[in-house]
Every structure is written in structure tokens, then in C-alpha cells.
Amino acid sequence: AEKKEKEKIFPNKSLLLAACAACIGGTFQYGYNISIINAPTKSVQNFINQTWLERFKSDIPEQALTLLWSTIVSIFTLGGFIGASVDFTHFYSVCCRKGALLINNVFAIVAALLMGLSYPTGLFELLIIGRLFTGINAGIGICVQPLYLGEIAPTALRGAMAMGTSIFITGGILTGQVIGLNELLGKEEYWPLLLSTTCIPAVMQLLSLPWFPESPRFLLIDKGDNEGCNNALKQLHGEESCDSEREDMERERIIAAGVQAKKPWELFSDRSLSWQLLTILLLNSAQQLNGINAIYFYANYVFQQSGIPDDKIPYAAVGTGACECITGMLIESLGRKVLIIGGYTLMSICCILFTLSLTFQDISPIVPYLSMACVFAFILSFGLGPGGVTNILNTELFTQTARPAAYMIAGSVNWFSFFFIGMLFPFIQYCFLVFLVVCCLVVIYIILVVPETKNKTFLEIHNEFQSRGKRKASSADGPRATLLSTPL
Numbered sequence: 001a002e003k004k005e006k007e008k009i010f011p012n013k014s015l016l017l018a019a020c021a022a023c024i025g026g027t028f029q030y031g032y033n034i035s036i037i038n039a040p041t042k043s044v045q046n047f048i049n050q051t052w053l054e055r056f057k058s059d060i061p062e063q064a065l066t067l068l069w070s071t072i073v074s075i076f077t078l079g080g081f082i083g084a085s086v087d088f089t090h091f092y093s094v095c096c097r098k099g100a101l102l103i104n105n106v107f108a109i110v111a112a113l114l115m116g117l118s119y120p121t122g123l124f125e126l127l128i129i130g131r132l133f134t135g136i137n138a139g140i141g142i143c144v145q146p147l148y149l150g151e152i153a154p155t156a157l158r159g160a161m162a163m164g165t166s167i168f169i170t171g172g173i174l175t176g177q178v179i180g181l182n183e184l185l186g187k188e189e190y191w192p193l194l195l196s197t198t199c200i201p202a203v204m205q206l207l208s209l210p211w212f213p214e215s216p217r218f219l220l221i222d223k224g225d226n227e228g229c230n231n232a233l234k235q236l237h238g239e240e241s242c243d244s245e246r247e248d249m250e251r252e253r254i255i256a257a258g259v260q261a262k263k264p265w266e267l268f269s270d271r272s273l274s275w276q277l278l279t280i281l282l283l284n285s286a287q288q289l290n291g292i293n294a295i296y297f298y299a300n301y302v303f304q305q306s307g308i309p310d311d312k313i314p315y316a317a318v319g320t321g322a323c324e325c326i327t328g329m330l331i332e333s334l335g336r337k338v339l340i341i342g343g344y345t346l347m348s349i350c351c352i353l354f355t356l357s358l359t360f361q362d363i364s365p366i367v368p369y370l371s372m373a374c375v376f377a378f379i380l381s382f383g384l385g386p387g388g389v390t391n392i393l394n395t396e397l398f399t400q401t402a403r404p405a406a407y408m409i410a411g412s413v414n415w416f417s418f419f420f421i422g423m424l425f426p427f428i429q430y431c432f433l434v435f436l437v438v439c440c441l442v443v444i445y446i447i448l449v450v451p452e453t454k455n456k457t458f459l460e461i462h463n464e465f466q467s468r469g470k471r472k473a474s475s476a477d478g479p480r481a482t483l484l485s486t487p488l
Contacts, residue, residue: 015236018212019149019161022098023168025105025205026145030080030138031172033198037073037131039180039314040191045069047191048124072127077419079135083107084143084411096223097148097215100140105202107137112199119192127195134198143411147403150395151215152236154245155457159336159392166388172201177318186314212236216245221253221400222261248457255459256401264405275465276397277409279450283340283390284410286442288417290347291435292382295354295375303372320379335454336389336396341446343385344439350378351436358432386442396453399462 048068052060060068111133118126146165153161180186185194213219213232220229229249233242262270267277303316357371398406451464 012236012238014212015152015157015161018152018209018236019164021205021208021212022101022145022148023164024201025108025209026101026141026168027165028168028172028175028201029108029134029198030142031169031174032176032201033076033131033134033138033172035173035176036180036194036198037076038177039186040188040194041069043188043191044072044124044127046188047119051122051124054122068124068128072124072131074419075128075132076135076138077415079132079137080139080142081135081412081415081419083136083139083141084408084415086140086143086408097144097151097218098209098212099214100144101148102206102209104137104140104144105206107133107140108202109199111137112196112202115198116192116196130195137202139411139415142414143407146391146395147407148215150392150403151217152232154237155248156455158396159454163388163392165391166383170383170387174318177314181314181318217249217252217400220246220249221256248459252400252459256399260401262402262405264408267402267405267409270402272466273398273402275449276462277406279397279445280394280406280410281413282442282445283386283393284414285417286344286438287386287390287414288421289435289438290344290382290386290442291351291378291432291438292387293418293421294431294435295378295382320375335452336392337446337450337452340385340389340393340450341443343381343383343387343389344443344446346381346384347378347386348436348439348443350374350381351432351439354378355430355432355436393450393453396456396458396461397465399458 045065048065049060052058052064111130113130114126114133115130118124118130142165149161149164150158178184179197180194185191185197213235214228216229216232216236219225219232229246230242233246237245267273303313304310308316354371354374357367357374361367361371394407394410395403451461453461456464
């Protein structure tokens, strides 16, 4: 019994390494490319001005420079939206989960090449194209990698393994902040090399991920490959632990027999999935609209007001990336529902305190330090709740035939919300009161609608939503609900 409990707590070494191989070229790239662009801001703007001067024999107008720099930064989100909007149901049937991750690295390598060549060729347009490709890479990665992790993990460890998504995003942000310091690649002459480092995680994944198997759930349910599924389970879970997972997959395969993978638009017309779909739409939009990006935007200003010297602010910013990394260990000990409710509740409190501290910034010398405390508390709360749990729920709320389409919808909503908040944020007055409303609404919805999913199989979670649907839907929906209510 003690040995079984230990296996439940600690994943098989092969499973852990497979998760790391998937994450390093997946969500790590997302976090890395968000933060890496901040360090060379002045250097890239000087390069654009110099190139413009050589072409047109005059300095670039300030508005044109701002527009070009904004385009370089924000086109990343457009690329992410394009990547997340790929027709996964077809893409996966051809490439599978692992294959999609490996092919996705082509975008990162091409992007690194384009951005690295922009300076020697004198073409700042290559930076725009390169950032678009990094966005596409991140958009595909942030959808495929959590799906792969959710399917290779045993039920008891699904939350802990899926936290790799959040941990590697924050690890990517932190790594980008550290590499962008002056002591490393933050000096002006190094900026082409700095932006080209996006190829390193891609190469690391290309060298490591092929050693690990495809998702056993995909092999059995989608491909009908019994032998491949058994081999994958043995490698990832060990000989002793694979039988119970295989039984769960068999039950899901029986129910999914003859059912084609759903297209994204089919989820909207399937009333048996309406609560799950509404949940991921709300959580993925709230993940961007809850104020986390505004906190990162305000961080440097807050540190400056707190008396931190300008040359030390980048090191304080590294602290914001580091503090989010430490929250990833609580997901399996506390459960999804408790964490996401707790995270959004704490963020609501921080929104109130941050609004007050910014409003009364000059009343007392202590107030700026309260603002600084709010920055770290908000980031920790985000990592504790929405930063980690949202991606896990994207996996857990759907069965095999609907999951790829659900990830496409979730990813598209997430990236669109990212772009939306980036465009509107500068114009929002008292923005943290808006974020307060978003956080409070999510807390109320989670309490009323979303069940705890910890240690439950995908079918058990689906049946809980089906039970809710049967209680609320008309009798016309009865036969469809009964299908997945078969006793396990």
C-alpha cells in the first residue's frame, strides 16, 4: 500500500522527462517570447531609426517609430491566434500529438533565423515576420502541449503533470528576463543574438521528444493501436501502474466507438457539452482579462515609485517572474476548484488594494511599498489559481472526441482576449476596478457550476456535467444524456 501511495505521489521518471521534453518547446516558448522582447526595446528602436535614416536620409518620425515597434511586439498575439485556430481535428489525425509538437518547432527555427538576419541585412521587416512566426509557434504549442500532458498522465497525477504548462510558462518568462539582463545578452550589440535564442528550446525539443512515445490515449481511442498503447503505457507509467489506466481508456473507447472527432463548430450545437464549453470560454477569456498583463505593465512604475534605482529595476522585475514559479506545487494537494476560487478571490482583494495605493500614492512614503507588495501578491495569486488550473480544466472537461476541438476554441478565445486587453488597456480608467468585476464573476460561476475534478477520470467528470444537464434540460435531451451515463 505504501509503495502504491508513493507511485501516486511521484511520477515515473520517463513520464516526468516526457513532460519536460514537451514543455520546453511548448509553453516555455510562449513565456520566453513574451518576456524576451522587453530587454532590447531601445536597441531595436535605434536599429529601426538607423535603417530608416539610411533608406530615406532622414530620421524616422516618432509616431512611425512607435507604430513599427508596437507592430513588432503585438503581432505576436496575431500569430498566436492563427496558431491556436489551426484545424486541430484534421491536424492531429495526420500529425498526432507528439508529431504536431515536433513540426511546430519549424516556426521557431525560421523565426530565429529571420530575426537574427534582420540586423546584418538592414531589414527591420524581418523582425515583424519573425515575431509573427514565434506567435504561431506559441499558439500551436500552448494548445497541443497541455493536451499531450493531460493524455499521458495517470488520473492521480493529471493535475500535477498539467501544472508543467504553468510552470514552464513562468519559467520561460523568468529565463527571458534573466537572459535580457546586461550581464548576459542585454547589451545593445547583442540584441540580434538575444532574439535568435528562441531556436534553442526548439532544438532541445527536437533532440529529446522523439525518445518518448505518442499519447497512449490517442493511440488506443483514435488510432485503435492496442500494441502501441500498451508499449506507451509501460514506458510512461511502468509495468505495475498501467493496468488501471488501460481499463479507463477501454471504457472511453467503447463509448466513443463509431464517433468521429468533433469539429469546433459542432461543440456549439451539442447541448450535452454546453456547460463545459461555457466554462472554458469564460475561464480562458478571464485568464487574460483578470489584470495579470496590467500588473506586469505597472510593475516597473511601481518599483520606481518605491525608490528602487532605475538600473536595479530589471532585477526586481526578475523577481516577479520568479515568484509565480513557486505556486505550481499545490495543485494536487488542494484540488482545482479550491485553487481557482482562492486565486481569483485573492486577486480581487489585490485589485482593491492596488486601486487605493495608486490613487493615494503621494499621501505617505509607505504607500508605494504597499503597491509593490500588491504586485507580488497578485502574481502569486494568479499562479496559484487561473495561471495553473485553467489549462488543466481545458483537458479534463472533455472526452477524447471533443478535446482537440475544445482546445482550438479555448486557445482562440485566450489569444483574442490577449489582443483585446492589449488594445483597450491604455484607455481604461480605473482599470483594476474592471478587473475586480471580472475576478468576482468568475468566482461566482466556479462556485455554482464547476465540479471538483481532482482524481476523477474524464468519463466521471463528463457524467457530472451530464447529470447537471439532465436536471436542467428538457426531456427531449434525455436519450443523449443517457448515452454517457452508463455505470462505470
